[in-house]
Amino acid sequence: MTLEDVARSAGVSLATASRVLGGTARVREDLRERVLAAADRLSYIPNAHARALAGSSSQVVGVICHDVSDPYFAGIAGGVMRAAAAHGLLVMLASTFRDPAQEVAYLSMLRAQRARAILLIGSGFEDRAWERAMNAELEPYLRSGGRVAVVSRHRALKVDAVLPENRAGGAALARAMLDLGHRDFAVLSGPRTLTTVADRLAGFREALAEAGVELPDDRIVEESFTRDGGYAAATELIRRGVRATCLFAVTDVMAVGALAALRDHGLRVPQDVSLAGFDDIPIVRDLTPPLTTVALPLAEMGERVMALALRETRGSRARIERVGGEVILRPSTAPPRRP
Amino acid sequence: MTLEDVARSAGVSLATASRVLGGTARVREDLRERVLAAADRLSYIPNAHARALAGSSSQVVGVICHDVSDPYFAGIAGGVMRAAAAHGLLVMLASTFRDPAQEVAYLSMLRAQRARAILLIGSGFEDRAWERAMNAELEPYLRSGGRVAVVSRHRALKVDAVLPENRAGGAALARAMLDLGHRDFAVLSGPRTLTTVADRLAGFREALAEAGVELPDDRIVEESFTRDGGYAAATELIRRGVRATCLFAVTDVMAVGALAALRDHGLRVPQDVSLAGFDDIPIVRDLTPPLTTVALPLAEMGERVMALALRETRGSRARIERVGGEVILRPSTAPPRRP
């Protein structure tokens, strides 16, 4: 079932059938109707590959994230999908499972697919070789007219970006905890090669420093970026005998694990120790206690990064859209108990 | 940058270059190396559209689910993505946001993309018109060699399927609750036009009936399939003054909302009322109290549905793989308090 069949069945030329179905040019009303009728009658489905090959632009946008099953990415992906639906676009979604090499490989596959735009969702890696490899893929793609927009990375990639204010958010959270009266902190961190982690940590630390509060390196435990990583990090802190009154998990997902670890070790939150996260994934308001966190509008970020990728760009410079994080105080944090 | 350029640069014919890069035929070693070197030197990226058009099969599989940002689908999607990566496939993911018409529309777009396989994840709708429209898309797709596999639906679609044992799971959960001593139940249900809901409910009800316990219709509250739907349903139950000792939320996501509602109304779980869910999404073990549920191996289901879609199928009949649900008793359920 090809356009050829439709054209023949409608008694018009291939070109006319194409123009009707593609909506690319005005066609006499009666011919138009005959083509439409024929297409319908034959249940004609255009071949997207032929279309793309022949020049019409692709309706596919590629999205690369670390892991769709992580609530943070799932939230952003939800926004991306909604925006895609609104524009009649199809989304190719790839999960790298945090493997930099996979990220480069997917980028290459997406280029081969001639995706109209590519969205990179999630923290970049602070890794020279990776940056070089990424740029080697990105640059020719951009030159050939491809559009790239990212959420949450910046450093070496000069493309449109939606940037959560990780640093400012970390700092605001630190100040909020200082206001509560805390002076002894510890951090449950993810891999610091992730820019997101580095930024949140830096902001948190700076705000503490401004208040004259130190955060020694042994108060920072680095674990994997998952619920179990959070559990392990909290456990390690307890093992070290760290006596902090307030814990900052660099992501909510890690905070969820930390909360479980604290409970398993008989520590009450917030009576014995306060705990705060970052992101405001949907579940954290339903934890016991509900989690203090820095809220990011995940779905909206997804919609905005898509909008950036779709905007007309006549050679204009990379656009950066900053997304503020709002500190939301919930019962998981409280003033420290006076000894 | 086309294959033509690579061939010229390597001093071979287009055909030879194609054979080397496509790995479709044996080529003399020295020519082979020249082609590879040229492709590398020119940073050649094949055009997937041209490849697909010219006959080589597509490397794309389409996945349609209700909502990626829902933990249930995110979990399954994670398994799908992992399987896709293992096979070098790209995944086109579409979220229908539970709109049957969107589902049909995406199916059509995926056909246009000539996806090698299409995966339908999530409950079907009990809706004749929808079934007819789906079959109208599916049938020609299958006839043209497309592969289709589904998770969680069956009725009218005769294709390979991974079927969670919703009915048996609902029944097993009911029996477990009966064993605990409960006799007064209520159900927080999602839309019953979703086969998944209908099945879980039926199983639950049947097992109760076998034990001589009735579940009157006014003990079943139907709300949307979300956290807020669960909250609303629990609230409605309380408003009605229903005096059940055990609540069954047909999905964990709804149970999360229900738990919050119960707490907000001053009801303790499980002391005042027991609560159980279904799915075992990752978060529920970290709730307070951890939630009793029927565990489904979400990621594995994703991997299995992909395996089904990729298997050789020389005209064999539809294969059904059943996935058992395991009742996991956690602290959210306890024997009813003796009045």
Added chain:
DNA sequence: CTGAAAGCGCTTACAG
């Protein structure tokens, strides 16, 4: 094993 050529299903200048 290698190459010239046809063909995959469309779109779009180019004439008319």
Added chain:
DNA sequence: CTGAAAGCGCTTACAG
């Protein structure tokens, strides 16, 4: 406005 034709970038019989 409409049609014949070239061309998009590949793959794959078909000869050699």
